[in-house]
Amino acid sequence: MTEDIDLLIKNARLIDKENTVDIAIKGETIILVGEEINLPAKKELDAAGRLTIPGFIDAHMHLDHACLGGDAKWIPRTHEESEKVIRSGRKAIDAEGVKETAKNAAKMVLKNGTTAVRTHVNVDRLFGLRELKAMLEVKRECAGWMDMQLVAFPSREALTQSGESERLLRQAMELGVEVVGGLPNVDPDPEGYLDIIFDVAKKYGAKIDLHVDETNNPQSRVLELFAEKTMENGYEGKVVASHCSALSAYDEEYARRVIAKVREAEMSIIANPFTNIYILDRNGKPNGITRVKELLDAGVNVVYATDNFNDGYNPLGNGDMLLAALFLAYQKKLDGKRVFSTLLKMGTTAAARATGIIENHGIKEGGKADLVILDAEAAWEAVVFQAKRVHVIKNGKIVVSNGNLII
The missing domain is CATH 3.20.20.140 (Metal-dependent hydrolases)
Incomplete structure (x- = not known):
């Protein structure tokens, strides 16, 4: 498991969830979602308590x-x-x-x-x-x-x-x-x-x-x-x-x-x-x-x-x-x-x-690693205040960071 993690997202806040979670990604797939995933990864990204949703x-x-x-x-x-x-x-x-x-x-x-x-x-x-x-x-x-x-x-x-x-x-x-x-x-x-x-x-x-x-x-x-x-x-x-x-x-x-x-x-x-x-x-x-x-x-x-x-x-x-x-x-x-x-x-x-465009869509084990990290802590805040899309992850890779395309 330890050598399989390509991207580890720390402290992500999911919709309707009180506690933050970590999200471990291998290739294009989410392989683990849970609190305090302390495993080495090729790249680590701190969501800092921000709302993280599927793409x-x-x-x-x-x-x-x-x-x-x-x-x-x-x-x-x-x-x-x-x-x-x-x-x-x-x-x-x-x-x-x-x-x-x-x-x-x-x-x-x-x-x-x-x-x-x-x-x-x-x-x-x-x-x-x-x-x-x-x-x-x-x-x-x-x-x-x-x-x-x-x-x-x-x-x-x-x-x-x-x-x-x-x-x-x-x-x-x-x-x-x-x-x-x-x-x-x-x-x-x-x-x-x-x-x-x-x-x-x-x-x-x-x-x-x-x-x-x-x-x-x-x-x-x-x-x-x-x-x-x-x-x-x-x-x-x-x-x-x-x-x-x-x-x-x-x-x-x-x-x-x-x-x-x-x-x-x-x-x-x-x-x-x-x-x-x-x-x-x-x-x-x-x-x-x-x-x-x-x-x-x-x-x-x-x-x-x-x-x-x-x-x-x-x-x-x-x-x-x-x-x-x-x-x-x-x-x-x-x-x-x-x-x-x-x-x-x-x-x-x-x-x-x-x-049916994305199989296994969603932030879950086995889910497609398409995610958006929003600069908000709750759904209402994200929608009402039109939260900045801090990071966009597609197929397990960061493709947008602070408004800049990385493709």
Whole structure:
């Protein structure tokens, strides 16, 4: 044991734990967690009683068009205006430009404590598989310091109306993409759209992550259908519904019914507080963010993510998961010190459960050695005061120290 320790973190304070612990790491794995581990190690790091959490997992991003925010003088506000900015930006760069902006964004979120991301990648008739092939290269090139899981995203294309769109989606999966994405609300036949999605997912053994009901219109009711299709196809535990904004606009009785089906289908729900407030919350009510409290109370696995990174859908997006936690607490009135522990877990362990991107995620023996040491002693302090990310550890190695990248 003594010669196996590569990194020994001393005096780390874990979420909801009173006493500090030491964390022994060998290679990419945590091999021991306990008080007073007095064993020699190649490197020792004193957390000095600071809160130490698993690395953030940003479960919903769009790195393929990061930093395509357009002219700062014209801030888009609707889906249609935002899409125009995105398309204009995509036309202005080539595959190398996609790679460069995506890698730069990944480095920035790493400095914020994010050690893994699930990113949706456009697969559409505008540029075919260009962005996807570029992002597959980015995934390989960043593997030493960032885990990436790619979602083939046919953007705003109606799969039931275009054989070409479906063909591109299937080609994307042939390239080794792990997750099938989509936007069933844009299709005049959402049920037919979902049938195509499940057919593709089952053929390639893939998970599913769809943009669902990203609107304040209470008549937008794809989430319930998605839950029913999940159970019909035996896909419980393999499905994510992102956004689900309309759930906040439903009447209470219908909302309870939908939430019960979501729980039965073992779906995970991803709230995207930055973008959904930016795009949807222009008129005050209903709030553009899904029903976080009610979903949590029902036992649904709920996650938050940062979504858009300085692009046409949210020019203000900066990929900071800790800021997203605070923003979500503000918008959904999640108060009380105990809720902040839940918030940190939503961005770490709940995100790991939703995506499956990191096996054995968490600070435990056998866990993946992805950690963030925050300059705070408690979860509420870290979120409220936006604690500095003192050290970020990825795959057992210190990759960020006091704001400086070491990669």
